[in-house]
Amino acid sequence: MSQCRARGLQRLLRCKHASGSKASCSRLVLGIETSCDDTGAAVMDETGTILGESLHSQKEVHLRSGGIIPTVAQQLHRENIERVVQEALDRSGVTPAELCAVATTVKPGLALSLGVGLQFSQRFVREHNKPFIPIHHMEAHALTVRMLHPLTFPFLVLLVSGGHSLLAVARGVRDFLLLGHTLDEAPGDTLDKVARRLSLRKHPQCFTLSGGQAIELLAKDGDRKRFGFRTPMGQTPDCCFSFAGLRNQITMLIKKKEAEEGVEEGTLLSCVNDIAAATQHTVALHLAKRTHRAVLSGGVASNQYIRKALMIITEATGLRLLCPPAKFCTDNGVMIAWNGVERLREGNGILPPDVDVSYEPK
Numbered sequence: 253m254s255q256c257r258a259r260g261l262q263r264l265l266r267c268k269h270a271s272g273s274k275a276s277c278s279r280l281v282l283g284i285e286t287s288c289d290d291t292g293a294a295v296m297d298e299t300g301t302i303l304g305e306s307l308h309s310q311k312e313v314h315l316r317s318g319g320i321i322p323t324v325a326q327q328l329h330r331e332n333i334e335r336v337v338q339e340a341l342d343r344s345g346v347t348p349a350e351l352c353a354v355a356t357t358v359k360p361g362l363a364l365s366l367g368v369g370l371q372f373s374q375r376f377v378r379e380h381n382k383p384f385i386p387i388h389h390m391e392a393h394a395l396t397v398r399m400l401h402p403l404t405f406p407f408l409v410l411l412v413s414g415g416h417s418l419l420a421v422a423r424g425v426r427d428f429l430l431l432g433h434t435l436d437e438a439p440g441d442t443l444d445k446v447a448r449r450l451s452l453r454k455h456p457q458c459f460t461l462s463g464g465q466a467i468e469l470l471a472k473d474g475d476r477k478r479f480g481f482r483t484p485m486g487q488t489p490d491c492c493f494s495f496a497g498l499r500n501q502i503t504m505l506i507k508k509k510e511a512e513e514g515v516e517e518g519t520l521l522s523c524v525n526d527i528a529a530a531t532q533h534t535v536a537l538h539l540a541k542r543t544h545r546a547v548l549s550g551g552v553a554s555n556q557y558i559r560k561a562l563m564i565i566t567e568a569t570g571l572r573l574l575c576p577p578a579k580f581c582t583d584n585g586v587m588i589a590w591n592g593v594e595r596l597r598e599g600n601g602i603l604p605p606d607v608d609v610s611y612e613p614k
């Protein structure tokens with residue numbers, strides 16, 4: 253960046269608002285998330301206080317169609333982004349002029365979904381002459397815990413969601429050492445597919461829940477010992493994960509049970525609770541076995557059973573387990589705003605309004 257441009261950016265990064273709004277003179281960030289199926293926005297001050305937020309979830313629509321259809325997700329983001337951002341601003345009592353920067357997820361995620369948030373944000377920062385902070389979605393999940401606890405680097409992060417599964421050392425705001433990742437699918441994806449194969453949408457308690465949530469609920473009344481699944485990768489002593497083989501074991505069992513009960517695929521089995529309990533137990537065991545000191549985030553991390561399994565590991569090793577509450581684990585605008593605050597504090601990765609940024613799905 254030229255010196256003149258850098259000075260211009262510095263000027264833009266000064267505190268813009270009088271103390272009329274809820275915040276005292278602290279720099280304000282608008283965070284925007286559209287990487288998958290949640291349209292989220294939040295306004296946050298530099299101390300991490302959430303001044304206003306709004307979230308529109310597409311879960312219901314995608315549950316009905318049996319999975320996320322990217323063009324549908326894109327359309328829903330388009331229909332909601334303007335309103336969601338305006339709601340976050342209105343609730344915070346902050347005007348666009350008072351913002352110090354806009355932070356938006358630009359990777360990784362669904363191309364069509366990322367595009368909506370990025371396009372909206374670039375228009376917004378140009379119109380209001382605000383710096384832009386492009387955010388890595390996984391970095392945001394990993395840093396959320398620092399919004400809630402006074403946690404210093406380095407710490408270990410276990411990130412488990414519908415799209416990802418990774419174990420990394422967080423060494424700094426933009427500095428992560430990857431220790432392990434999934435070799436096939438992410439645990440949330442596995443739970444969603446198992447839930448679909450079990451037709452949990454037809455279960456009276458589960459039709460509004462994501463696959464992971466449905467399995468956690470049903471497992472509460474299930475016997476996890478009735479069916480034994482092999483924990484994946486028992487012979488590989490590293491930090492990687494694998495869930496496809498487990499899903500195969502579960503599918504075989506479901507087929508066997510359907511044959512025994514004389515029912516077709518698509519019918520609710522009488523033993524769904526026990527299958528859910530055994531599934532959840534094996535996922536928890538696999539994650540726990542590969543994790544020692546953990547800071548946990550991502551949608552799957554809201555699972556209380558998985559948290560308990562990790563607690564056993566951390567207690568045995570004398571370490572501390574920190575997990576953001578469920579609403580900060582699933583996708584939202586707050587975690588993006590917080591990531592923006594972290595960047596702002598470090599003066600790292602902040603771009604002038606007119607720089608062209610492209611999204612990266614992978």
Ligand code: KG4
Nearest residue numbers: 413414415440462464465551552555582583
């Ligand atoms: O982080 P997230 O909202 O989106 C991604 O970035 O993937 O995570 C969504 C995933 C879904 O696969 C969902 O089934 C799973 O997290 N999930 C859960 C629970 N709540 C959501 N998995 C297990 N237990 C839960 N309570």
Ligand code: ZN
Nearest residue numbers: 413550582583
């Ligand atoms: Zn996520």
